[in-house]
Amino acid sequence: MSDRLETAKPEEILTWAIERFGDKFTMATAFGPEGMVILEMLSRISPSTYVFNLDTGYQFRETLELRDKVLERYGIAVDLLKPEHSVEEYERIHGGPVYKSNPNQCCFDRKLKVLSNAALGRHAWASAIRRDQSPDRARAPIVGWDRKFHLVKISPLANWTKKLVWNRIIDRGIPYNPLHDQDYKSIGCWPCTRATADGEDERAGRWSGTEKKECGLHTDEEPPQAPINPNL
Numbered sequence: 071m072s073d074r075l076e077t078a079k080p081e082e083i084l085t086w087a088i089e090r091f092g093d094k095f096t097m098a099t100a101f102g103p104e105g106m107v108i109l110e111m112l113s114r115i116s117p118s119t120y121v122f123n124l125d126t127g128y129q130f131r132e133t134l135e136l137r138d139k140v141l142e143r144y145g146i147a148v149d150l151l152k153p154e155h156s157v158e159e160y161e162r163i164h165g166g167p168v169y170k171s172n173p174n175q176c177c178f179d180r181k182l183k184v185l186s187n188a189a190l191g192r193h194a195w196a197s198a199i200r201r202d203q204s205p206d207r208a209r210a211p212i213v214g215w216d217r218k219f220h221l222v223k224i225s226p227l228a229n230w231t232k233k234l235v236w237n238r239i240i241d242r243g244i245p246y247n248p249l250h251d252q253d254y255k256s257i258g259c260w261p262c263t264r265a266t267a268d269g270e271d272e273r274a275g276r277w278s279g280t281e282k283k284e285c286g287l288h289t290d291e292e293p294p295q296a297p298i299n300p301n302l
């Protein structure tokens with residue numbers, strides 16, 4: 071199926087996914103430019119699709135404000151899914167910010183566990199990754215099996231370039247995170263995101279200064295297990 075959809079337009083891929091999986095199809099968004107483009111497509115194809123955001127408690131205000139803009143513009147009420155503990159509780163339990171001491175643990179607790187719970191009862195999810203974003207994402211199929219979350223994973227923009235995404239945003243007046251106009255090329259949680267200089271890799275501002283490149287949502291690994299916390 072992925073081969074057949076390789077040359078399909080993103081709207082055709084989404085239409086196929088909705089016909090195939092119905093209300094068992096969902097989408098996770100961090101309100102990045104690619105996610106905003108898919109949300110605009112969903113508003114035309116299937117606005118009742120359940121869409122959620124992993125609301126870690128560390129997102130930028132500008133990111134969260136997009137949730138209201140999406141509702142107002144497209145009528146899609148993105149569900150903000152929160153981890154078990156608030157930021158205050160979590161930092162108290164661990165004696166400080168875990169994003170500093172063990173970011174893998176922090177992403178696991180505040181993103182992967184939340185997505186695992188959101189996946190229960192679903193059969194497929196859409197991600198907004200593009201193959202040209204990073205070497206880790208270069209092999210992403212249009213439709214593949216996500217063994218981490220036990221879902222079919224659909225990446226309708228896998229074949230798109232950054233230019234195509236931004237052309238679509240401009241052509242259709244799709245809202246986007248204003249931080250992109252301040253040299254933030256890829257935006258995650260504020261403690262783990264910085265603006266980037268011209269010539270830097272698109273994701274260079276994520277977990278800058280560490281070996282970490284991905285939060286773990288889009289890496290092909292076994293189902294989520296708690297990473298070893300060196301501080302315990």
Ligand code: SF4
Pocket residue numbers: 126128168169172173174176177178180181258259260261262285
């Ligand atoms: S991106 Fe940073 S703050 Fe957000 S969950 Fe991961 S480690 Fe924690």
